[in-house]
Amino acid sequence: MDRREFLRLSGIGVGALAVPVFGRPRTLYGATTPIPSADKKILADAALNAARAKGASYADVRIGRYLNQFVVTREDKVQNLVNTESYGAGVRVIADGTWGFSAASHVDKDSIARAAERAVAIAKANAKIQSDPVQLAPTKGVGEVSWRTPIEKNPFEVPISEKVDLLLDVNAAAIEAGASFVNSIFFQVNEQKYFASTDGSYIDQDVHRFWPTFSVTVVDPESGKFRSRDALSSPVGLGWEYVNASPDGKVLGMVNPATGQPRITTRYGSRYDMKEDAIFAAQQARESLGAKSVEPGKYDLVLDPSHLWLTIHESVGHPLELDRVLGYEANYAGTSFATLDKWESKKFNYGSDKVNLVADKTQPGSLGAVAFDDEGVACKEWDLVKDGVLVNYQAIRDQAHILGEKESHGCCYADSWSSVQFQRMPNVSLRPGKQELSVEEMIKDVEKGIFIVGDGSFSIDQQRYNFQFGGQVFYEIKDGEVTGMLRDVAYQSNTQEFWNSCVAICDKRDYRLGGSYFDGKGQPGQISAVSHGSSTTRFNGINVINTERKL
Amino acid sequence: MTILSQEEAKAILDKVLGYSKAEGCEANLEGSTTGNIRYARNTVSTAGIVTDLELVVQSNFGKKMATATINEFDDASLEKVVRRSEELAKLAPENEEFVPVLGPQEYLDSQGYFESTANIDPAFRAQVAAASIGPCREKKLVAAGYLEDTAGFEAMANSKGLFAYYPSTGVDFSVTVRTEDGTGSGYVTRDYNDAAQFDSARDSAIAIDKAVKSREARAIEPGKYTVVLEPAASIGLIRNMMFNFDRRRADEGRSFLAKEGGGNKLGEKMFDERVTLYSDPTVAEIPVAPFANDGQRRERVTWIEKGVVKNMYCERFWAQKNEIPSVPFPANGVMEGGDSSLDDLVAGTKRGVLVTRTWYIRTVDPQTLLYTGLTRDGTFFIEDGKIAFPIKNMRFNESPVIMLNNIEALAKPERMNGTLVPPMKIRDFTFSSLSDAV
Numbered sequence: 010m011d012r013r014e015f016l017r018l019s020g021i022g023v024g025a026l027a028v029p030v031f032g033r034p035r036t037l038y039g040a041t042t043p044i045p046s047a048d049k050k051i052l053a054d055a056a057l058n059a060a061r062a063k064g065a066s067y068a069d070v071r072i073g074r075y076l077n078q079f080v081v082t083r084e085d086k087v088q089n090l091v092n093t094e095s096y097g098a099g100v101r102v103i104a105d106g107t108w109g110f111s112a113a114s115h116v117d118k119d120s121i122a123r124a125a126e127r128a129v130a131i132a133k134a135n136a137k138i139q140s141d142p143v144q145l146a147p148t149k150g151v152g153e154v155s156w157r158t159p160i161e162k163n164p165f166e167v168p169i170s171e172k173v174d175l176l177l178d179v180n181a182a183a184i185e186a187g188a189s190f191v192n193s194i195f196f197q198v199n200e201q202k203y204f205a206s207t208d209g210s211y212i213d214q215d216v217h218r219f220w221p222t223f224s225v226t227v228v229d230p231e232s233g234k235f236r237s238r239d240a241l242s243s244p245v246g247l248g249w250e251y252v253n254a255s256p257d258g259k260v261l262g263m264v265n266p267a268t269g270q271p272r273i274t275t276r277y278g279s280r281y282d283m284k285e286d287a288i289f290a291a292q293q294a295r296e297s298l299g300a301k302s303v304e305p306g307k308y309d310l311v312l313d314p315s316h317l318w319l320t321i322h323e324s325v326g327h328p329l330e331l332d333r334v335l336g337y338e339a340n341y342a343g344t345s346f347a348t349l350d351k352w353e354s355k356k357f358n359y360g361s362d363k364v365n366l367v368a369d370k371t372q373p374g375s376l377g378a379v380a381f382d383d384e385g386v387a388c389k390e391w392d393l394v395k396d397g398v399l400v401n402y403q404a405i406r407d408q409a410h411i412l413g414e415k416e417s418h419g420c421c422y423a424d425s426w427s428s429v430q431f432q433r434m435p436n437v438s439l440r441p442g443k444q445e446l447s448v449e450e451m452i453k454d455v456e457k458g459i460f461i462v463g464d465g466s467f468s469i470d471q472q473r474y475n476f477q478f479g480g481q482v483f484y485e486i487k488d489g490e491v492t493g494m495l496r497d498v499a500y501q502s503n504t505q506e507f508w509n510s511c512v513a514i515c516d517k518r519d520y521r522l523g524g525s526y527f528d529g530k531g532q533p534g535q536i537s538a539v540s541h542g543s544s545t546t547r548f549n550g551i552n553v554i555n556t557e558r559k560l
Numbered sequence: 561m562t563i564l565s566q567e568e569a570k571a572i573l574d575k576v577l578g579y580s581k582a583e584g585c586e587a588n589l590e591g592s593t594t595g596n597i598r599y600a601r602n603t604v605s606t607a608g609i610v611t612d613l614e615l616v617v618q619s620n621f622g623k624k625m626a627t628a629t630i631n632e633f634d635d636a637s638l639e640k641v642v643r644r645s646e647e648l649a650k651l652a653p654e655n656e657e658f659v660p661v662l663g664p665q666e667y668l669d670s671q672g673y674f675e676s677t678a679n680i681d682p683a684f685r686a687q688v689a690a691a692s693i694g695p696c697r698e699k700k701l702v703a704a705g706y707l708e709d710t711a712g713f714e715a716m717a718n719s720k721g722l723f724a725y726y727p728s729t730g731v732d733f734s735v736t737v738r739t740e741d742g743t744g745s746g747y748v749t750r751d752y753n754d755a756a757q758f759d760s761a762r763d764s765a766i767a768i769d770k771a772v773k774s775r776e777a778r779a780i781e782p783g784k785y786t787v788v789l790e791p792a793a794s795i796g797l798i799r800n801m802m803f804n805f806d807r808r809r810a811d812e813g814r815s816f817l818a819k820e821g822g823g824n825k826l827g828e829k830m831f832d833e834r835v836t837l838y839s840d841p842t843v844a845e846i847p848v849a850p851f852a853n854d855g856q857r858r859e860r861v862t863w864i865e866k867g868v869v870k871n872m873y874c875e876r877f878w879a880q881k882n883e884i885p886s887v888p889f890p891a892n893g894v895m896e897g898g899d900s901s902l903d904d905l906v907a908g909t910k911r912g913v914l915v916t917r918t919w920y921i922r923t924v925d926p927q928t929l930l931y932t933g934l935t936r937d938g939t940f941f942i943e944d945g946k947i948a949f950p951i952k953n954m955r956f957n958e959s960p961v962i963m964l965n966n967i968e969a970l971a972k973p974e975r976m977n978g979t980l981v982p983p984m985k986i987r988d989f990t991f992s993s994l995s996d997a998v
Contacts, residue, residue: 086655086656086657087652087653087655088655088657089625089626089627090626090627090648090649090651090652091626091627091628091629092628092629092644092648093629094629095631096631108606110606110608112610114611114631131607134682135604135607138603138604138686139603140603141603169648169651169652170651173652173653189812189813189814190812190814226814228812228813228814228818230813230821230822231820231821232820233813233818233819233820233821234927235813235814235818235926235927237814237926335601336600336601336702336704336738337600337601337605337704338600338704339600339702339704339736339738340598340600340704340705340706340734340735340736341706343919343936343997344738344742346996346997427610429606429608466922466923466924466932467922468920468921468922468932468933468934468955469920470919470920470934470936470953470955470995470997471919471920471934471936471937471997472996472997472998473997474995474996474997475934475955475993475994475995475996475997477924477932477955477957477993479924497925499924499932501955501992501993503996532596532598532706532708533594533596533608533610533708552993554957554992556924556925556930556957557925557928558925558928558930558959558962559928560816560830560928560959560961560962
């Protein structure tokens with residue numbers, strides 16, 4: 010298989026974006042132990058001192074080692090094994106009230122000091138056309154600290170043979186259950202990031218992320234029809250333990266006593282049973298070939314967290330990025346309908362009074378959780394929408410003053426030592442319902458509805474009003490009962506109308522995280538990993554279209 | 561130094577291969593210097609230069625294969641990356657689909673490197689931004705734009721003696737111009753290999769004009785409309801369709817090119833007879849490397865001829881298994897058109913919609929290539945051959961296969977995202993809902 014081709018995960022249906030190879034890849038296979046903090050402090054001080062010597066009023070440096078591993082299989086074959094490593098340092102400064110940035114792929118005292126000096130030169134050159142000096146919200150220096158994602162087992166330390174065996178076993182189970190084709194992959198990420206700043210912080214963080222996933226396709230040769238069903242796993246801020254299936258980590262499907270089959274498939278929380286999900290995927294892809302094609306019209310939608318995460322991401326996470334609201338992303342993904350006047354009114358009903366949307370970079374097991382962001386700000390949680398009303402945005406150190414706030418929210422990130430840190434979406438989640446409400450109880454109350462599991466197609470306009478979403482598995486609800494599977498479903502709505510149609514949210518027992526490795530923003534583009542938590546949620550009267558066409 | 565000459569690249573690759581103890585070894589070396597400038601709110605927001613040099617090494621022992629990468633080029637590092645790929649290969653199970661590396665190939669000549677682009681400096685970039693921002697400030701408009709220029713090379717060599725080298729340059733420019741009150745928005749995007757063809761002021765004027773003319777947009781009923789698609793509006797759908805021209809997936813029965821009852825749709829007329837679509841690395845307006853990154857030779861391949869499916873790209877393993885020629889994935893594309901202009905298409909339209917750009921296109925159904933997306937930055941109603949008024953943006957759900965069966969007219973092709981695409985007039989294009997987005 011073509012070395013570059015395998016990186017295009019869109020080929021295995023797991024998302025529309027390609028896997029990037031970060032910056033300048035470099036291997037140290039097996040050598041996953043982070044470089045000692047003391048060594049990095051010496052290098053960091055060289056950068057900070059060099060910056061100050063040239064006249065910087067502020068400087069920060071990130072010495073980053075980014076490790077990825079991919080294990081890629083299809084059916085009974087291992088298509089590729091890849092280890093990548095990228096190591097370097099990025100220095101950011103303020104001089105003459107203006108930002109400057111430069112990065113070095115050689116990490117020694119000399120090179121890093123020269124990068125710092127280049128950053129100052131760039132800042133001073135840009136200062137000549139600068140009309141708006143940087144206003145940096147203060148942040149406390151924390152001295153020397155370290156943090157590691159609280160994983161139980163580092164996937165990089167699991168033998169290749171064990172990973173290969175698991176994936177091939179998953180594939181075989183899918184084929185036996187009726188899949189025509191299956192692709193499965195492990196995608197492991199380790200960011201070893203050392204941050205230091207002239208505020209007096211020396212922060213060493215060892216961040217881990219893991220994503221086991223697959224796509225199953227069933228082909229019916231006679232009709233020429235084919236269907237795919239992707240894994241219901243999420244990328245997570247967990248280690249290898251994520252694939253140690255356990256009953257506590259999943260939500261069992263509702264079973265039809267007559268057939269023993271799930272009427273609603275099993276969904277996964279803190280632990281993922283990849284083999285079981287692959288078997289269900291094969292069965293469901295096959296079943297969907299013969300399922301009823303949805304009658305278009307208005308339905309009450311019951312959305313599982315494995316689906317709703319993406320709707321939250323597109324219709325809440327992005328519109329509330331402050332730089333987007335101000336116009337900094339106008340030339341790429343656009344601006345936002347959630348303009349400052351709506352926030353200032355304190356009366357803008359983003360959603361119904363049941364809707365509470367919260368931002369954070371602290372939830373355990375999430376992709377966004379770290380102790381400090383990429384400008385040394387301690388991470389926290391804050392409300393974006395409270396009781397339906399828009400109350401805040403996502404802002405970093407040089408934006409906080411725009412909101413009249415004294416400190417950054419702590420959501421600054423760069424995807425590589427060679428890229429400059431900027432405001433990125435933190436985890437954004439829908440708080441679970443305060444009253445007890447189970448999924449079964451929610452369904453019993455729905456007369457004409459559709460239960461949607463998993464994320465599918467996703468599209469939203471450049472101000473985040475009009476969106477259309479698909480899914481992986483769809484079930485029809487009639488008079489409080491799940492009656493069977495549907496196909497060809499997509500729903501289309503407008504963000505404010507949609508969130509104001511939220512009538513019920515299951516309680517915290519159902520709360521689960523979904524997320525993505527590939528949130529894209531900026532020119533040149535950067536990616537960021539982000540999670541979104543929710544419980545199963547009901548939205549009334551949403552427009553559903555039928556996506557079947559004849560060529 | 562990240563842009564290496566052919567001799568310098570070969571020297572590194574020969575050294576890498578010299579360290580190899582595997583049965584087969586292949587190495588790819590890519591380097592580039594990319595400069596950029598971004599602006600928003602009528603001021604420069606970020607500017608930078610990224611230099612990159614990376615080496616990817618693939619080793620195999622029989623059918624056991626793995627890959628490792630590095631970005632340091634001292635001897636110890638070169639040896640290390642070779643050993644790493646060998647260690648990992650030994651741990652890999654046999655991959656029965658592994659195909660041994662190719663022997664030496666002869667490649668076509670393609671000219672993609674231009675000094676004009678390689679010489680771009682920060683002053684040039686600042687001037688590009690100024691040429692956009694200046695007029696916008698004067699007209700009380702707000703510019704947000706981006707320029708990226710690259711000079712680089714790709715090279716490869718393997719243990720059977722294959723060697724290839726290709727230098728290239730590229731310029732990508734886009735600007736979104738909005739009115740101060742946010743009620744109008746216009747966009748332009750251009751890409752070139754040769755920066756001498758690029759004129760920021762000339763191009764920005766197009767976005768400025770659309771921004772001004774898109775104010776006070778009226779809503780029209782969603783439904784099927786005749787549309788005139790500028791290249792930036794059709795390119796996403798055309799390229800997405802080309803990503804689905806894979807022979808193996810068609811043979812496996814899981815593509816729109818699969819046939820009911822088995823087999824694929826080669827030889828079938830699936831599109832209007834005016835549709836001819838091909839790739840060719842040597843096309844002067846859109847040159848690309850004449851080799852794929854496994855060393856396969858790229859040459860002219862016609863995908864669709866007069867509406868008939870002529871070829872699909874096919875990976876080497878599948879080709880060998882089925883005793884058919886392998887066809888590498890294309891790096892550029894040409895869709896043929898006519899001699900008329902975009903203005904001619906508008907003039908010939910009694911009632912329709914002019915679409916500047918489409919956005920956020922995602923697959924809804926791979927069976928029929930149904931995509932959804934939205935119009936953006938300059939959408940206008942055409943009446944009796946003239947632009948009558950601006951209209952609100954709309955979401956569409958449409959398939960390029962259906963679209964290319966509903967052709968009314970094709971104008972002269974223009975470069976867009978490394979592809980030559982004609983402005984096109986299409987009937988019965990499906991707009992499914994309105995958007996309030998400007």
